[in-house]
Amino acid sequence: MLPRLASSLRPYRATYLGLARWLSSGSVNITDPLNFWAGERRSSAGINHGENVYEPATGRVLCQLHECGAEDVNEAVNSAKSALNYWSKMSGMERARILIVAAQIIDSRREEIAQMEVINNGKSITEARLDVDSARLCIEYYAGLANTLSGQHVQLPGGSFAYTRREPLGVCAGIGAWNYPFQIAAWKSAPALACGNAMVFKPSPVTPVTAVLLAEMYVQAGAPQGLFNVVQGGQGTGQLLCLHHDIAKVSFTGSVPTGKRIMEMASKGVKPVTLELGGKSPLLIFDDCDLENAVKGALMANFLSQGQVCSNGTRVFVQKDILPEFLEEVVKRTKLIEIGDPLLETTRMGALVNLPHLNRVLSYVNQAKKEGAKVMCGGEVFIPVDPKLKDGYYMTPCVLGDCSDEMTCVKEEIFGPVMSVLSFETEEEALHRANDTNLGLAAGVFTRDVRRAHRVVEHLKAGSCFINNYNITPVEVPFGGFKMSGIGRENGQVTIEHYSQLKTVFVEMGDVDSLF
Numbered sequence: 001m002l003p004r005l006a007s008s009l010r011p012y013r014a015t016y017l018g019l020a021r022w023l024s025s026g027s028v029n030i031t032d033p034l035n036f037w038a039g040e041r042r043s044s045a046g047i048n049h050g051e052n053v054y055e056p057a058t059g060r061v062l063c064q065l066h067e068c069g070a071e072d073v074n075e076a077v078n079s080a081k082s083a084l085n086y087w088s089k090m091s092g093m094e095r096a097r098i099l100i101v102a103a104q105i106i107d108s109r110r111e112e113i114a115q116m117e118v119i120n121n122g123k124s125i126t127e128a129r130l131d132v133d134s135a136r137l138c139i140e141y142y143a144g145l146a147n148t149l150s151g152q153h154v155q156l157p158g159g160s161f162a163y164t165r166r167e168p169l170g171v172c173a174g175i176g177a178w179n180y181p182f183q184i185a186a187w188k189s190a191p192a193l194a195c196g197n198a199m200v201f202k203p204s205p206v207t208p209v210t211a212v213l214l215a216e217m218y219v220q221a222g223a224p225q226g227l228f229n230v231v232q233g234g235q236g237t238g239q240l241l242c243l244h245h246d247i248a249k250v251s252f253t254g255s256v257p258t259g260k261r262i263m264e265m266a267s268k269g270v271k272p273v274t275l276e277l278g279g280k281s282p283l284l285i286f287d288d289c290d291l292e293n294a295v296k297g298a299l300m301a302n303f304l305s306q307g308q309v310c311s312n313g314t315r316v317f318v319q320k321d322i323l324p325e326f327l328e329e330v331v332k333r334t335k336l337i338e339i340g341d342p343l344l345e346t347t348r349m350g351a352l353v354n355l356p357h358l359n360r361v362l363s364y365v366n367q368a369k370k371e372g373a374k375v376m377c378g379g380e381v382f383i384p385v386d387p388k389l390k391d392g393y394y395m396t397p398c399v400l401g402d403c404s405d406e407m408t409c410v411k412e413e414i415f416g417p418v419m420s421v422l423s424f425e426t427e428e429e430a431l432h433r434a435n436d437t438n439l440g441l442a443a444g445v446f447t448r449d450v451r452r453a454h455r456v457v458e459h460l461k462a463g464s465c466f467i468n469n470y471n472i473t474p475v476e477v478p479f480g481g482f483k484m485s486g487i488g489r490e491n492g493q494v495t496i497e498h499y500s501q502l503k504t505v506f507v508e509m510g511d512v513d514s515l516f
């Protein structure tokens, strides 16, 4: 889930090193309201007791989450409707101008957003900056497409003709997961707004903090009040949005079971959905690969964001002859991953998102051991030396050897830093085993044989395939899953089709030729 890594790092190094950091783990308390509609931060109306939101790096309570009820959701949707009235009538060029300013504001506040993301999510600051870049790039990209939206002219007999108009859908709901909170809000809102829609966005209740910053920045950029709104809450608030009669579309990122429920709810209003769901993606490493790159690719495929990435290539199939060499190298480098305070520049792996999730990931490692996998490294609780981090949710990244296809660690999405390594002999066998899953979000292949590379990806049943790299997500390129990993796409030109609808207009130039 990265923009092009190298090119994103370089400008940052040039501009940031001179600036002072102003946040540190364990020092932030958030008391400002985290909802946003009609151009302002808002508290929820109901008197519901708050849920604790934790700082993963320290285990401290960061803030309270007050769930939005029907009254709040109605206010947010009404505010979106009034903005839609104005925004949908603007030309693409006019919308683009505002989106470009929003992207510039994000860039100017990059460090602040990234630090808040780290505090709320636990990922390393290095990764959080790249997420903010991806959000900014996505908004820039759709600003560029906003003024290209157009229809078709079709000539018909007798001089009659038809034309098509690409029109917005209306008020769209965005529902996000906790692993890329700011980036998901941008990936959903950028194409929606570029097409002339308004949005009500609900972040995950685990990471409520940064979506509201995006809402403020859109307003600051000149977007009409109500164009992008944030309502906080969990399942209940999500359901209110999905079932709301003024919501025209639901775009969801999250787990497969929730995705199914979203689809059911949307079906009641015959609403289109975009579903970005989970994965258990395969990475195929052939013996003719560049091993150095394959090892790097496997690490990128498994350990970004503490392994909490939907597209991760967690089933690493390695051709038998190079398996010992591959394992040795991958284990050596995994042990070197710097774990600790996610706000430190040297940290490469921060904390998992919360305690129940950490325990869940650790229980997968235990289960793998029971089923006969060999823990080559990691898979244990990690307690940093710094005393303020002692209650954080850290674990050592884990490589599992001696894995086989029927093991739970190979079948189920763990969503943590756990790589399962499997051995294979032939291309046919690897393909068959790689595709033997209900999921199909991503897949990768490392080989120097260009014909094999393309042959293999042709047969991989996955929406996003990588040749000789992994987890790169340039915003110009569509991203989404096959099979139960989802419906629709985010990013790329095609997403315009998922946030707009075609109107056909028939124009008669002669007389009505009536049968009656």
Ligand SMILES: NC(=O)C1=CN([C@@H]2O[C@H](COP(=O)(O)OP(=O)(O)OC[C@H]3O[C@@H](n4cnc5c(N)ncnc54)[C@H](O)[C@@H]3O)[C@@H](O)[C@H]2O)C=CC1
Pocket (backbone or CB within 6 Å): 175, 176, 177, 178, 179, 180, 202, 203, 204, 205, 233, 234, 235, 236, 237, 238, 239, 242, 253, 254, 255, 256, 258, 259, 261, 262, 275, 276, 277, 278, 279, 309, 310, 311, 413, 415, 441, 485, 486
């Ligand atoms: N394909 C993709 O692009 C991505 C997929 N994911 C998937 O997301 C999952 C982890 O994220 P979680 O936040 O734990 O997923 P989740 O499915 O529990 O929750 C996702 C969002 O849906 C909301 N929600 C839960 N129940 C709902 C309901 N009945 N109606 C409406 N909204 C509801 C939650 O409050 C949250 O905002 C993983 O399975 C991962 O693979 C995560 C990131 C990206």
